[in-house]
Amino acid sequence: MTIARADRLGYVAMRVEDVERSVEFWTKVVQLEVSDREGDRVYLRGGMQHHWIVLEPADGAPGLARLGVEVASRAELDAIEQRFADAGVAVESGDGFADGYVDRFVRFNDPSGNPIELYHDMVTMAVPPKPVNVELWDVQHVVLGQTDVKAAEEFYTDFLGMRVSDRMGRRVTFMHFRNGWHHGIGLGSTGRAGLNHICFQPPDLDNTMRARARVMHAKIPITRDLLKHGPSGSVGFYCQGPDTVVEFSFGARRFGEDEAFKPRLLPTNRETGDVYQTGLGDAELDILQQLQRENAESATAAG
Numbered sequence: 001m002t003i004a005r006a007d008r009l010g011y012v013a014m015r016v017e018d019v020e021r022s023v024e025f026w027t028k029v030v031q032l033e034v035s036d037r038e039g040d041r042v043y044l045r046g047g048m049q050h051h052w053i054v055l056e057p058a059d060g061a062p063g064l065a066r067l068g069v070e071v072a073s074r075a076e077l078d079a080i081e082q083r084f085a086d087a088g089v090a091v092e093s094g095d096g097f098a099d100g101y102v103d104r105f106v107r108f109n110d111p112s113g114n115p116i117e118l119y120h121d122m123v124t125m126a127v128p129p130k131p132v133n134v135e136l137w138d139v140q141h142v143v144l145g146q147t148d149v150k151a152a153e154e155f156y157t158d159f160l161g162m163r164v165s166d167r168m169g170r171r172v173t174f175m176h177f178r179n180g181w182h183h184g185i186g187l188g189s190t191g192r193a194g195l196n197h198i199c200f201q202p203p204d205l206d207n208t209m210r211a212r213a214r215v216m217h218a219k220i221p222i223t224r225d226l227l228k229h230g231p232s233g234s235v236g237f238y239c240q241g242p243d244t245v246v247e248f249s250f251g252a253r254r255f256g257e258d259e260a261f262k263p264r265l266l267p268t269n270r271e272t273g274d275v276y277q278t279g280l281g282d283a284e285l286d287i288l289q290q291l292q293r294e295n296a297e298s299a300t301a302a303g
């Protein structure tokens, strides 16, 4: 019998300070396409799904409005909803077609208060988005701030059927969905809920470097330049968008559904964050970090 579990990261909805300024970034730099506008809310897509990103005006503090997680079948979504009911955890569920472009949703907060929506069957567009310079396979992962990483790990395992891929000490736990990418959600010990970053997945180095060129051309600060992560093995870079940090990286490890593996407990040192820094002493690493900070600051000043 198949055990119900979440399939993939679907979308990230954010409350933003200036919707039009954000649309400019998401369309020109990330090259997503506006799929719908409804009042002040803007839906953007990079594939056949109706949306990967949703922007809405911040009525108060900007930040994560909702993280959308796709469940492959209605039967699995119902089974997961039943899990919440059996555990006495309150959720909101209903038909999301009219205002969210999904057939059915189940909404709740994770233990730190991050708003999550599990959904089945988002609207599929009839035609692909117009061609762009940087191919993106998917919106691959987010990292969410947590007050208690261990409690969050148990929650995502028990209710969503996610699996722990690796841990970086007690600070970060990487968890994967059924689609197998090393992490669909990273849980970071930040002391509070919130969106740390969104990662998009180009297929290869060429697309990643073209993304980097676009980011630099738009004078968007690169906050961590080309690096290779120890846990997932992905190669990419990070930049500071108007709403959140955006990562582009390719080559992440992918777990098979029936693959036997043991999550590693990795150290929280610089080489785990970037294996390319192997062999550099502390003095050289300090210089490297200072250079990256200066580059990011000069891009911010120029922009």
Ligand SMILES: [Fe+2]
Pocket: 141, 143, 197, 199, 247
């Ligand atoms: Fe990441």
